[in-house]
Amino acid sequence: MPTVIFRSPDGTERKVTAESGTVLMQAAVANGVEGIVAECGGNASCATCHVYVAEDRSELVGPPGDVEDEMLDFTAAERRPTSRLSCQIQLSDALDGLVVHVPEEQV
Amino acid sequence: MSVLTTAAPGAPVVELDLAELRRDPYPCYAELRRTAPLAWVPSVGRHLLTRYEDIVRAEKLPEVFSSREEGSLLLRTVGPNLLREDDPEHRRLRAAAEPPTRPRQVRDLWAGAFERTAHELLDRIEGRGEADLIADFAEPLAAANLALVLGLRNASADDIADWSRAMMAGNGNYADDPDVWLRAEQATRAIEEAVAETAEAVRREPDGSVISSMVHAAEPVELAEIQNNVKVIIGGGVNEPRDVFGVGAWALLRRPEALERVLRDPACWKRVFEETARWISPIGMYPRQLTEDHEIAGVTLPAGSRVALVIASGNRDESVFERADEFDLDRPHRPHLAFGGGPHFCMGAWVARHEVSAIAWPLVFSRLKGLRPVEGADDRMDGWVFRGLTSLHVTWQAP
Numbered sequence: 001m002p003t004v005i006f007r008s009p010d011g012t013e014r015k016v017t018a019e020s021g022t023v024l025m026q027a028a029v030a031n032g033v034e035g036i037v038a039e040c041g042g043n044a045s046c047a048t049c050h051v052y053v054a055e056d057r058s059e060l061v062g063p064p065g066d067v068e069d070e071m072l073d074f075t076a077a078e079r080r081p082t083s084r085l086s087c088q089i090q091l092s093d094a095l096d097g098l099v100v101h102v103p104e105e106q107v
Numbered sequence: 108m109s110v111l112t113t114a115a116p117g118a119p120v121v122e123l124d125l126a127e128l129r130r131d132p133y134p135c136y137a138e139l140r141r142t143a144p145l146a147w148v149p150s151v152g153r154h155l156l157t158r159y160e161d162i163v164r165a166e167k168l169p170e171v172f173s174s175r176e177e178g179s180l181l182l183r184t185v186g187p188n189l190l191r192e193d194d195p196e197h198r199r200l201r202a203a204a205e206p207p208t209r210p211r212q213v214r215d216l217w218a219g220a221f222e223r224t225a226h227e228l229l230d231r232i233e234g235r236g237e238a239d240l241i242a243d244f245a246e247p248l249a250a251a252n253l254a255l256v257l258g259l260r261n262a263s264a265d266d267i268a269d270w271s272r273a274m275m276a277g278n279g280n281y282a283d284d285p286d287v288w289l290r291a292e293q294a295t296r297a298i299e300e301a302v303a304e305t306a307e308a309v310r311r312e313p314d315g316s317v318i319s320s321m322v323h324a325a326e327p328v329e330l331a332e333i334q335n336n337v338k339v340i341i342g343g344g345v346n347e348p349r350d351v352f353g354v355g356a357w358a359l360l361r362r363p364e365a366l367e368r369v370l371r372d373p374a375c376w377k378r379v380f381e382e383t384a385r386w387i388s389p390i391g392m393y394p395r396q397l398t399e400d401h402e403i404a405g406v407t408l409p410a411g412s413r414v415a416l417v418i419a420s421g422n423r424d425e426s427v428f429e430r431a432d433e434f435d436l437d438r439p440h441r442p443h444l445a446f447g448g449g450p451h452f453c454m455g456a457w458v459a460r461h462e463v464s465a466i467a468w469p470l471v472f473s474r475l476k477g478l479r480p481v482e483g484a485d486d487r488m489d490g491w492v493f494r495g496l497t498s499l500h501v502t503w504q505a506p
Contacts, residue, residue, distance in 0.1 A: 029167070037442045040452035041167065043198075045205065048442065067209070074210040074457070107381060107442050 002096040006033045006051075009104050018091055024100070025049040025087035035102035042087040047071040048106040049086040054099040058082040061089060061098070077103030110177040110396060111411040114147030118154055118406045121146040125281075132391065132491040133432065136420035145404035145414075153394060153413040154406075159424035159444070161404045162416050165395065166448035169193060172395035172414065174451060179394065184277035184291050185338035186331070190393075194450055200336060201454065203324030207256055207317050210457040216315050217256055221462050224251045225470050233474060236505030237481070239498045244471065245352040246345065252462050253344045257337055258309060258316025262301050270294040271345040274338060279492060295338055302334045340455070347389040348459040350495025352467050354488070355383035357499055358434045359472075360480045365436055366472070373469060378436050380464040384422075385443035386434045391419035391491045393447065418444040419494065475503040 006014045006028060014034075018027035028036035028049070037048035044067050053061045061084065064072055068088045072079050086100065114120050121143055123135055136157050139146055144158040156162055165172045174191050176182075182191055189200040206212060225248055232238045250267035254260070259267070277291030302318060309319035317340065321333045359366040359379065369375040397412040408414065421444045423431040428441060446453035453459075472478060480486070484500035 039442065039446065039448050041169070041449035043201075043450055043452065045209070045454070046446075046452050046456070047210075070209055070211040105440055107440070 002091045002093055002098070004091065004095070005097070005099045006036070007099060007101050008035060009102065020092050022091050023087055024051070024089040024091055025085070027091065028086060033102070035106065036086060037106040038087060039107075040087075044068050044071055044085060044088060047075045047085065050075040050077060050103055050106060051084055051086045051089075051100040052080055052103065053082045053084055053089075054101070055082055057095065057098050060094060064088065075103070076105035076107050109411055110413060111409060112152055112178075112413065115154065115406055115408045115412050118145060118147045118408075119143040121148055121155075123148050123150055125150050128491040129489055131488070132419065132494075133423060136417060136423060139417075140420060140424060145406045145408075151415065153415040154408065155392070155415050155417050155420075156404060157417045157420035158404065159421040159427045162418060162421040162444060163448065165403065165414070165416055166444075168401075169449050169451075171398055171401050172416070173398045174395065176394045176396045176413065180280060181278050181339070181342075184274055184280075185295060185342065186335040188335045188339040190339050190451065197450060199326050200321075200328065200332060201450070203321045203326065203328045204317050204336060204340075205454055206320050207315055208454050208458050210461070212315070213457050213461045217252070217458070218461060218466070220255055221248075221252050221466050222470070224248055224255075225466050229470060229474050234505050237500070237502045239500050240356060240471070241349065241353050241496055241499050245349040245467065245499075248462070248467060249345045249348040249352075252348070252458070253341065256317055256458060257340060258305050258314055258318040259301055259337075261304055266297070266301075267341060268345055270298055270338075271341050274342040275346065275493070278342060298338050298341060299334045302337050303330060306330055306333060343390070344455055346493055346495060347453075347455065348463050348467075350387075350389035350493070351380065351383050351459060352463045353496040353499050354387045354389075355379050355463070355468060356471065357480070357486070357496055358383060358386070360478065360501070362434070368436075370472060375436065376464040376468055377460070379468065380460055381443060382434060382436055382438070384445035385428070386422070387488065387494055388419040388422050388443075388445040389493060389495055390445070390447070391494050392417040393451075418447065419491070475501070476506075477504045479503070 001017050003017045016027050016031045025038050039048045040046035068085050072083050139157040145156050147154050189197050228244050232243050247264045251264040254262050254267050273290040273294035276287045280287045305318050306322050310322050313319045321328045392415045395414045397408050397410050399410045425431050446456045481500040486498050489497050
């Protein structure tokens with residue numbers, strides 16, 4: 001079961017362990033990670049589960065899909081090269097130890 | 108599973124006067140949050156769920172809090188539609204209708220026309236020096252923009268606004284008034300004809316609109332499904348942007364310091380939008396029906412129970428929003444519930460945000476110089492299922 005670390009803007013960290021195949025946003029919401037709002041429940045229509053993937057694993061996580069790419073242009077916090085919607089990231093054992101940064105704002 | 112139209116055992120029963128709710132529901136909601144966060148309200152025929160955290164929890168369990176409500180007035184008014192469906196049926200219809208309402212489409216396909224329409228409406232009133240910004244601007248703007256996004260070139264803004272009103276009246280026809288049903292039926296029949304004609308045209312020539320998107324969807328959508336879903340979108344799609352526009356403008360006209368700040372820094376319009384939608388949510392509540400026994404807010408609801416998620420109340424929950432009754436652009440950011448949540452998250456959210464905060468407010472406040480409210484005008488908020496200003500009388504220096 002992969003473990004993921006959510007790092008808040010103030011530097012605090014939250015470690016979450018979830019089954020492989022779980023969506024990162026669901027893992028965050030199920031564990032009450034602050035700052036992951038996920039208004040639309042994982043349908044890539046609200047852009048409120050935005051995260052910045054740590055650069056060392058960004059390539060492994062991969063690029064956003066088309067709809068996600070569009071939504072990322074409209075996130076409340078600035079879009080960066082490693083921006084993703086956490087509802088579109090599926091966890092696998094290869095992502096064990098992944099660090100994602102939670103932005104200041106989601107709406 | 109049959110629908111239960113009585114209180115769940117153990118649920119407090121609270122009598123609320125519908126006229127009082129329409130006038131101002133917020134004091135009732137504050138009392139419910141404090142004393143009975145899940146209460147059976149006989150005049151509404153549902154359990155009202157009023158605390159933020161409970162509403163969020165319910166929204167995250169669509170398989171328990173089903174959108175398929177039996178005996179719904181909305182179903183009677185427009186027929187089966189995506190608002191009253193659960194996934195996967197809801198997802199099929201939503202996926203077909205949604206692409207034209209995504210933010211990049213709004214910016215690239217619709218924003219230019221939205222802006223032209225706003226200018227045309229302001230051209231008509233600018234020389235008068237006075238207007239009702241709801242009837243003379245916000246409603247026709249919302250209706251014209253909606254016609255465009257839907258693809259209904261064969262309907263005028265007045266048609267759209269009239270149809271919307273007739274269907275909304277049907278949707279709220281708890282008194283079963285036959286005249287209200289007749290008007291709603293006339294409206295829905297007119298929409299069916301307009302949609303059938305449009306669907307035929309965009310089948311040959313796609314135009315990026317919602318109807319076009321549904322006609323060409325990967326998973327097939329029947330004409331009757333397109334017609335019913337267009338009815339639902341017309342039902343809600345006029346009043347939501349209209350009411351956010353009106354309430355936000357009203358709030359700023361009474362807070363000159365906030366208005367000055369927004370005019371100095373146009374990036375603040377986005378914050379005005381979100382705070383307005385939180386403060387007076389254009390949609391106040393929506394119904395759900397339990398698919399299984401479930402405990403929430405200290406009450407075990409049996410399968411079949413009817414529940415109203417009162418998002419307007421969640422948005423005033425003091426445990427989440429400090430001084431929740433105040434309109435405050437500087438409040439610490441917490442997500443509001445005005446667009447709903449989960450799979451039914453408002454499909455028109457990006458359209459409304461853009462047409463109101465990027466176009467309507469900035470143009471009105473920049474073109475109508477010295478804009479101020481008419482003292483003594485009878486401008487009031489009305490409604491609880493839907494809430495907004497009935498009028499907004501203003502004056503300005505005519506050029």
